Amino acid sequence: MNRENPTVSVIIPSHNRSFSLRRALDALHSQTYPIDLMEVIVVADSCIDDTLAMLQDYKAPFKLQVVEVNCRSAAIARNTGAASASGELLLFLDDDIEALPSLVESHARVHRERPGCAVMGPYPPKLQGETRFFGVEVRSWWEDKFYQMSQPTHRFTYQDLLSGNLSLDAEMFAHLDGFDSAFGNCGGEDYEFGVRLLKADVPFAVAADAVGYHYEHETNNLDRSFRRARQEGRSDVLIGQRHPEMRPTLHIKDYETPDSLVNKILVAIVFFWPAALDLLAVGLRKSLDWLQYMGMRGTWRWLQTKLLAYSYLRGVIDELKSRSALSRFMQEGMASGDLGRHEIEIDLQEGWEAAERIIDRKKPDGIYLRYGEQSIGHVTPKFGVEPLRGAHLRSILALDFAEPLARAIAVNGMPKSAAHSEPSLVDNTLLQHLQLFTVLDKKKLENVV
Structure with a gap:
């Protein structure tokens, strides 16, 4: 690799978000990195809007390649883009992120200073004027996440591997077989990839100046957060199946041996009467709007946390099916977790x-x-x-x-x-x-x- 000025392939998976994708591409026009060392690969995944028509007419100052897939899977879309890339560095960027001019150059600089790293750039949400409880919570979570990751004393975990603004050596990505396509559309493929990177002794780093603004309000809302929590439950099971030693660290453990009365009741009922709890969850979800209207933030936050926990547990059940399977899943993980450590x-x-x-x-x-x-x-x-x-x-x-x-x-x-x-x-x-x-x-x- 040319360490001074490596070639960079920017890979953007997209599904039916033509407006966001155009904004992401427009932002890449202003990059301070040499344009002749960049290529942009858009992976259009199962798009039925005007995405393909927009891309066909799009005028870009950089080499633009469009790849069509029909998989509805972020993991497969990213891997497909990587397989078509010619750059020495792969830079994965979500289609709802507006890159600041220094983004690509900052990624390349960190790779020059610390070869062999997986490099994340911050992508704080663009939520000016947002006053709804959910928007405030989202902004606070992301700001704290990137602040903690940028501290010299931060100890990176697999959950710090964020694929929305991520770069790494193309050869290393290929050597590790990329993202696990078995995760399909349930998400979590970035966390699983983070586990494998850490196992391979690949260090993590943050490129503080590789900033892109994340238009969170266009792609996220309260109901979607509950769907994501359910997907996280499913993906945690898949991570535990691929890496059994991880099982005692996963959030699933909180439901194998619940420590609170609420969780004990939840686990006791959900395996035997899930339909009733699903109806209750729908009703409680509607009450969040009332709590928002009444300005009861503390109660709103408590109820939202409980509903997220329930959604997560439903995702675990989607994969494990029964209470006994959950217990067996955790017990086998505890046995495999007794591996020798340095x-x-x-x-x-x-x-x-x-x-x-x-x-x-x-x-x-x-x-x-x-x-x-x-x-x-x-x-x-x-x-x-x-x-x-x-x-x-x-x-x-x-x-x-x-x-x-x-x-x-x-x-x-x-x-x-x-x-x-x-x-x-x-x-x-x-x-x-x-x-x-x-x-x-x-x-x-x-x-x-």
Whole structure:
């Protein structure tokens, strides 16, 4: 690959959204990346509107290729586009995203700086003036998602693989066989692909300047969110079937052993009388409009969450059919989840920087933390997440181990590398915890230890 200026194939699957597709194509006219290094492949999937006519007359400054398929599957459409691509980089873009001029160039730059990554670009929803509860919730969720992913301390999971604005090496995509076409129209193929990427030790990255505005209001609404939740239930089962070690981490576990009374009642009834619950769900859905009208946001959010949970469970039932099949699905996953993971032990008394260097060098899945002879805790291995990096350490200490670490420091003193340094070496949140403990009587801390 030409690392300085790789050729880029922009792949846009589309189904009956001619207006959105034209806007997406128009936005690509203004890209700052060399136009002669770009090609755009539109995969028209089962289109019966004027999409094909629009594309036939469309005048593009870049090479434009149109591929027709009849599959109603995002996975197959993306794979078909990739098979027709000639670029060294594949850039998957949804047809309702309006790319800012720097989008393609930003993707290429991150690949130049960090070869071999799967690179995501932000696509915040375009919802100016939106005041409906659902629109506000959607905007808040996406903004928080991209903010968290852009933080240096973020530990990527398979659910961070977002295919709406995603780029990766064409050879790597082909080597991993692309998206799993068995997911059909139930969605979730991007999450499953994320699992395989992490298994193959492919790092994730965010191209912060590869921004595209997502016209969410044209493709999303409250009723569609419930259909998506049902699809997510189905896709989680498929992910668990392909990757059994993932089953204990999937949301399905909340229904195999429900921990709340509401979920216990829901699971008890849904397998035996689903038609009745479906009717109840329809009635409760209508009440959301009334709650919106009355301005009862807290109640609206609570009910929406419950209806989403019910829709998800119905999707699980679509695939597993019975209560016994659900239990068997989870039990088999727990057995396969006992796979050996790479763990190390670190002495934090040697200093934060020393610990971070060890983590970056060894890339463990889990860590036993100690401070001299004193145990601090255990960062347990997880499936479906990237290996630990040094950048993760301080936020983990601040969020999960601040109290035992503060006690150990009170008894044994500051880490070696910090003995003659300002406490600013410690993460701000961790520092707040340490300061809280240092105002206490040291003797009391020793007694606690």
